[in-house]
Every structure is written in structure tokens, then in C-alpha cells.
Amino acid sequence: MSGSNHTLNLILAIVVTVFCCLPLGIVAIVFAAIGMSREGSGDYAGAESAARTARICIWISFGLGLAVLAIYALLFLLLGIGTAILGF
Amino acid sequence: MVSESANPRSRPRPHLLARQTATFAAWLAPAVLAGCGLALVYAVDPRTPGNYPPCLFLFVTGCYCPGCGTLRALHSLLHGDLSGALGYNALTIALLPFLGAAYCHGLAHAVGRRPIPALRVSHHAAWATLAVVLAFWAMRNVPVSPLSALAP
Numbered sequence: 585m586s587g588s589n590h591t592l593n594l595i596l597a598i599v600v601t602v603f604c605c606l607p608l609g610i611v612a613i614v615f616a617a618i619g620m621s622r623e624g625s626g627d628y629a630g631a632e633s634a635a636r637t638a639r640i641c642i643w644i645s646f647g648l649g650l651a652v653l654a655i656y657a658l659l660f661l662l663l664g665i666g667t668a669i670l671g672f
Numbered sequence: 673m674v675s676e677s678a679n680p681r682s683r684p685r686p687h688l689l690a691r692q693t694a695t696f697a698a699w700l701a702p703a704v705l706a707g708c709g710l711a712l713v714y715a716v717d718p719r720t721p722g723n724y725p726p727c728l729f730l731f732v733t734g735c736y737c738p739g740c741g742t743l744r745a746l747h748s749l750l751h752g753d754l755s756g757a758l759g760y761n762a763l764t765i766a767l768l769p770f771l772g773a774a775y776c777h778g779l780a781h782a783v784g785r786r787p788i789p790a791l792r793v794s795h796h797a798a799w800a801t802l803a804v805v806l807a808f809w810a811m812r813n814v815p816v817s818p819l820s821a822l823a824p
Contacts, residue, residue, distance in 0.1 A: 591774075591792065591793045592778070594798050599771065601738055602761075602764050603739060607737060609739075610806070613801065617795060617801075620795035623795075648728070652725050655725075656724070
């Protein structure tokens, strides 16, 4: 396991924390940091497991953020079509 | 892929080229996505309520999350208003140079001709980042004069 993967996890965790507006990003930062600490102390299996948890949190956070955006866009579109048809 | 597995040594170059192209695409995609997002945020004002979905955390709990105000901050920054951007979300603006630098390093590392050393961040920096984000999150929810400046 190379160090750059943990760094990438940390960076992606920060990105989802700031852009996806979900506290799950904080959890991702925690696990990315745990992974880096464990790798530093030589616990490579533990580091890999923490990195996997971090990546799962990142993907869930990203997916939820995207889902909120998609649902909102759909509602916006439906509302627009609805008002256009009803002539408000 | 089938021909490659049948005789792996016959054509190493196209395989390498395909891998490089795939890596380049994988690194280019986030930049294109970010560019489209920034163009949208530039054009459509996030300060107008209803233009963008509300933050899920703010919607459910009524408290600001560390990312609240990011779109307004980016909109302000793209229109040249740095102080306004810092007022909406100082954390995002402070992290942007780091994210940009990390992306450029990753891109150079992945597609550059000359190998460059991998980006290594110490775990102390990771824990410090966590502390900063948590402190920012807590402070911006305190409605007292100096701290309330951190709220979006």
C-alpha cells in the first residue's frame, strides 16, 4: 500500500466534506487520518482496512450529494413544466 | 484485451498507450466536471434562494455544516470578491490552493513523462486538518459576535 493512496483519500474526504455538505465527510477524514497513522506505525493491514472504510464513506457522501442535486433538479424541472402547463 | 492476453509480448505499445489514455481521461474528468460546475456557479447566483438545493444537514438539523456557503463563496470568488467569499465559507477558500496543488501534482504524477515523487502528507497534517474542520464547524454555529462571522 503506497502512501499516496492515503493522501488521495484525505484529499477526497476534504472535497466531499466541503462540497457534499454531509458530516459523513468528517468520518472519511477521520478514517483517512487513521489509515495514515497506522501506516506510519507499520500496521499495513490496519491501514488498508481504514483506507477502505474511508473510501466507502467518500463514495456514500458523493452519491448522496449527487442524489440530492439530481432530485432537486428533477423537482425544479417538473415544477417548471407544471407551472407552464397550468399557466401560472 | 483478448488478443493481449493471448500473446502479451506481441504488442506492448498500444497497450501502454491505452493505459496512458485511460489514466489521462480519469484525471481529466474531474477537471471537466469542476469546470462545468464552476461555470454554472458563476452564471447562476447561489445567493438567490431556490436556485440550488439546500444543504441536507442544514435542512434536517438547522445547524450549519462545514461546507455551508461553499457555492456562495465560489460565486463571490469567481466574480472577484475575495472578502465576500471568505465571509461565506473561509474554510473552502483556505483549502482551495491545497486542493488545486494536490490535483496538479496528481496529474503530473499520473501523466507526466518524467516520474516525480509521490505526494506524501504526514499523519500529523491529516489530524490537524480534522481539528481545523471540526473547530470551524463548531465555531460557525455559535451565534456570538466574533464567531458568527464564520457563519455563511
